[in-house]
Amino acid sequence: MTTIYSMDSLKEKLAELLDVIPKHSSVVYLDYPLYGNVGDLLIMKGTEAFFKAYGIRVRERWNAENFNPGRKIPQEAIIVCQGGGNFGDLYPHFQQFRERVIEHYPNNRIVILPQSIYYENEQNIRRTRDILTAHPDLHLYTREKASFQFANKHFEGLNNIRMMPDMAHQLWPIEPPEKPSESVLRLIRTDKEANGSLQKAQEPDTYDWPVILSDRDKRGIRRLQTLNALNKKAGNPLPIAHYWERYSDMLVNKSIRFFSCYESVVTSRLHGHILSCLLQKENIVIDNSYGKNANYYNTWMKDIPDTKLIQEKTEEPPVLV
Incomplete structure (x- = not known):
């Protein structure tokens, strides 16, 4: 069954x-x-x-x-x-x-x-x-x-x-901290798992995780990575995990607020899909280069309300209405 x-x-x-x-x-x-x-x-x-x-x-x-x-x-x-x-x-x-x-x-x-x-x-x-x-x-x-x-x-x-x-x-459920003010968020992979035959990544309103994070956010990450390397050489006296817990809380909360501003989501990121569901947002998930997204969707998510999978190439790009 x-x-x-x-x-x-x-x-x-x-x-x-x-x-x-x-x-x-x-x-x-x-x-x-x-x-x-x-x-x-x-x-x-x-x-x-x-x-x-x-x-x-x-x-x-x-x-x-x-x-x-x-x-x-x-x-x-x-x-x-x-x-x-x-x-x-x-x-x-x-x-x-x-x-x-x-x-x-x-x-x-x-x-x-x-x-x-x-x-x-x-x-x-x-x-x-x-x-x-x-x-x-x-x-x-x-x-x-x-x-x-x-x-x-x-x-x-x-x-x-x-x-x-x-x-x-x-983390279920996550209460959206913002009311939607925009229509559709496109969160599309730009790394080695991108599926070029299914996704369109060049549109001006397209984002990926690195785009959501600001230059200041990225500098903070690099500083902690450098401190992590120096800390290891010194025998790990500093509580890097504790510093990172607080900083990563900020990064995750920022991403949740960003998603909250949209009515719906189209994404080729698995966790773009999962986060949309945690926020109870309508979403379309596009498969990645080797089937990970489709496999996950078909195993667990296909009965979640307001979700859809794009696994094969279509004439028209996916839309949410």
Whole structure:
């Protein structure tokens, strides 16, 4: 029987993570995003909201740039890795970081929060499989059906594979802080996942996450990244995660206010779609270059009111009326 999901039920489903990250447990949260991709920041904020909702104690927070694999972590602490869409060889820096962590901590439970998986190279798939299956207590959460099927097919021997919505759903609902004053927001990818056959990115009213953030915002991010690198060289005496928590709150809140100013949204960003739904805005989601958006939409979002997927090229650009 096909399950019909609502925004309420998607948030409730995240509670199944308590099977492996119990209430009031102690965790080390790794790979939080120290950069300006607002979609990844929404995942981080949802993850932190999940920890808070269930009394989960975060002992330490580390990004991929300032954590040294081999650092002593108590055996009872659960290592929790950030979810998102960078599992595979499209973003090797983050994948290699995760794999080093898995290799260095065979005695800790490791939970990889909901990820979309994409590989281009068969040898990289085999390498990942060997690393994952060597760990005795590794739990991989995939973010949609296609990734779940991929993991079960290619990571044979890894028994703890489950499917879960994106962690940003823990933020549901978000009350719009502004009343709409504009009609349609076009939030269109300009990076390696852009789908040139479906999206139009050159119109003057088109935005992407880097456009929403001001030059001042970006300078602030770069300063914290520089401080993060210097802090690592000095042995990490400064609480970078705490500084970033406050600064990223500002970036996310700014993006929420920006979205709130529009009646509806057309986007090829997965979290442009998810944020629109969290704000209960009518939206159209355009698939990305390798099917991630369509896979997510068809797994979880197709029954959410006022949403539509564009997966195939059409004569006319998508419109909301």
